[in-house]
Amino acid sequence: EDVTSNARVISSVPLQIPYSGLIEIRGEVVITKSDFEKINANRAKDGQNLLANPRNAAAGSLRQLDSGITKSRKLKFYPWGVGANDLKFDTHSDMMDFVRSLGFLRDDFCKICSSIDEIRQAYDELLSLRDEKPIMMDGMVVRVNSLAKCDELGFTVKFPKFMVAYKFPAIQKSAKLIDVALQVGRTGVVTPVGVLDGVEIDGAFVRNVTLHNFDEIERLGLMKGDMVCVIRSGDVIPKITDVYKARRDGQEVAISRPCKCPECGSELLDEGAFIKCQNLSCKARVVSSIIYFASKKCMNIDGLGDAIIELLYKNGKISSIIDIYRLDSSSFDGLEGFKSKKIENTLNAIKASQRPPLHRFITSLGIEHIGEVAAKKIATVYPNKWLDLSMDELLNLDGFGEAMALSYLEFMRVNRIKVVELLEYITPIIDEINTTQNIFSGKTVVITGTLSRPRDEIKAELESFGAKVSGSVSSKSDFVLSGESSGSKYQKALSLGIKIIDEIEYERLKNES
Template sequence: MNFQEYSEKIEILKAWAKAYYVDDAPIASDEEYDRLYHEILAFEKENPLFADESSPTKRVGGMVLEGFNKASHKARMWSMEDVFDEHDLDAWIERVKKVKENFTFYCEPKFDGASMNLIYDKGVLQQAITRGDGSIGEDVTQNVKTIGSIPLQIAYEGLIEIRGEVVIKKADFECLNEERLHTNEPLFANPRNAAAGSLRQLDTSVTAKRKLMFYPWGIGENQLVQTRLSEKMRFVYDLGFLQPPRIVVTQNVEDVHMLYHELIETRDAIEMMMDGMVVKVDEIALQEELGYTVKYPKWMVAFKFPAIEKVTKLRAITLQVGRTGVVTPVAEVEAVNIEGVVVERATLHNFDEIERKDIRIGDSVIIIRSGDVIPKIIKVLVERRDGTEVIPKRPLVCPVCGGELLDEGALIKCQNLSCDARVVGAMIHFASKKALNIDGLGDKIIEQLYAQKVVLHVKDLYTLSLEQLLALEGFKVKKAQNLLDAIAQSKGVALEKFINALGIEHIGEVAAKKIARTFGLEWLEATHEQIIGLEGFGEEMAKSLVEFIHVNAVETKELMGIIAPVASKLEITESVFTGKTVVLTGSMSKSRDEMKAMLESLGAKVSGSVSKKTDFVIFGEEAGSKLDKALELGVKTLSEAEVNEMLI
């Protein structure tokens, strides 16, 4: 076989693989496929320098990885807002209509798997990254290359992030668990866990054996010119990706509801596990105009399927103490299986809620779990009581430290700052994904480190030694060194993440970012007057931050000295926009985030809505109702080109 023949046979094998994995319509027998596959493999072994990196033989796996490195997404991977009934969906639709009355819906099934971001450049799959915290995930490229429905090369040269769900068919999931049963391995609880676990195999040949599939549902960073999501997704499917069994693009709300009920009725017949339907705005310009909350895009929701209800018995009520000292009651129930998840605990919110619902220990109760929502008790079956049920009493002392509790009605709090639960809870939050994101430092390990008195304060993490870790149960050299490396890598974190990691009451991600951008590394010197003057800060937030600084300034400065967070204080360049309120609308050459960042650096306050107080509305192509309102109110409007000329 010469190189030309090899190249031709590669293309034939690719076509056969696509027909099998993507089209689900094989055009060659297994025998023919295997024979051609081994011909190509033999040529590649004899001529390794000429081996095509996109050859189907590269999907077999066999590489043993040492671990998974962190990797950054080009554009953030957002979570979705969940809605659970038609009333909530209609409320979301009305919010969109306030911006633009007539728009198009893009609807598709929501598969329950592991979210993945594929980065292609110059037509080649460069990197595959798990969702992680939305900004940073794990690089699982080698494992993803073993998935037959993911092209190693595409007919598009530009940089593009293709987002989607890695899933496993329900039938293949059952077969996988059967195999694990015979080999005495622990069973996967559900298909989603199986998909996620398969992606994190250090031996890529194990991933290759699992029949994983990839369904795209969106695009991140891209240079595509299409003006509608449906057009962009059609382009993606034409590149050789799997298409979901049902997609509806419509302006009719009734069509959206009809698809939802259709998917519920056919969910058992669809091969992949679904937990709802995704509803998006189709017009890209309107998506950008709607923008984002702290957590979600305002232009999409996940319409979740109805929660499955099960009857179980309330065995006991235990108490949890959080990092802020709040004592939360937890229902311990007889184990019940809800969609492959064994539920033994449920939230009770607080003791006021227990009293309102008249929940008693020993009651038969109806429990629900919908998607990722924490299981909860929705009804007590009073008619099944036999008189042995016990009315729970409000606690008087902390279940962890024995200290006296402060009962504020809905909230019951432990006031002891040295309470073990508060200290451990604070460290768990500190290491969490939304804070310092210390890989490998999970709840159980923190509890173990604290119980063994190896780590009694966050700062002790940074003096941990290999010898200390190896003395603990469950730690070998590799695991211990990986943890030490992860802790070391958390140094130099962005200041806003450091502030968020401190767990200051009422100060979340957004507030932490505002503090970091405004005060920089001098944030501990900020006064009450300066803090209350921050946009979006109320008296409660300001008081909480001032009190924290007053009590913890010395310890926090010491911790900052160890971790050396990097300030991202916004430097303002004086311009015509300084001190002005600006609204953006329409599609521009730069992304909405880039435009906003540029304007903020010029001293502008970027708002999401137009009013008489708006100074400028900057518009791009397909500008929507915001431009109309600006013209109606007589607000100064500027095109992107005019803005660029003003800044020369």
């Protein structure tokens, strides 16, 4: 979401900095605990609903349409890293010292550790300060300081390999489980949700808790009416960690595995851990998949939110994703709240979504395990054959495992006709890539060590030649491009007899062919 106008009123975001090079500063917006209490005290005085917790309050404040409200919430911005940049630092700590010297806030707990024991000591120290710190915390981040080693470690599809969250113990509370509700997701998986009598945990009032699946219910030995131990996992998602069986009074009721879909009544497929509704016409599956398809991170159809999609479905105007593109002005006749201007805007938004970037279209299909990052990899590497990929081609993508590949293949096998039919209305945009043919075309290259240019720049260059840049050395590697301080990858390439080249030879091979 574009929150630029609101970010400009945060006092800790300088509107100018004494640096003219390329720099993208990343960080977190927070509300201190004391400011949060003042905000809620004022809201109580004015008869308004209280805000749930500082985390949600910060997110909501940043999204306000009125920048005046954002300014009054006293938000603070703490930088924790950079994205695109022209900086020449060797370590993350030096780079962040520079960023903070530009006028940004400095957290008072940043430590450079040289051993596991020092990390544990830092963790224990910060945990002891948890209640004294001005902002809420659920742990600390441990990261590699050497930027060259960060580049070498790289990323998976979902997260960096050079940093990890080291969580604090979650705050525990007791509550009574009064019922178990069933939710049907867009893939048909039926998820049990525990309904509590209500308990406050670290500023948030919790009524519903995730139970994950029915195997988890059986593992816990959970029954309706049980007193349970509840935590907010990662201080966000409420979950049950224990059942106080000694406190049972005989009034508890066993929780049975469902046989019928709670939404459509059709027979459920019991796969053990997962129970699925197989009915593709099930309202819960259809509505959830349409809502996901139209959402901001997918097709971004402005004005087609959850409530409107449910209204259109309830009134028989749409029964599948493709029906969105069959709507016309008469489709909204008799629907409450739809005047001519709103109808026109909705139809224009639907029309504007008919030429999305390819990765957004793939994301919008709602394939299990295939999110935005994975869809981008598919769209970038296989822009012209994404509909007809093989297992080997998918497994060749960085970060793809067997579960992701099988999920993609199975979805395309089952839903191919529907996807092709959808493509009659939608023309995904494919970024044109001009490939230069040379000795690296079609080869697998591994980059290791510190180079004179940013690693991402060299990777993009190799990919423009049609090369595959891999994060690990194997017998399938063709070249290892080695810079200063090369480590285990260099040694493995030597042992496997892989051709090792330096930057000078790389430039020569690149140019002569």
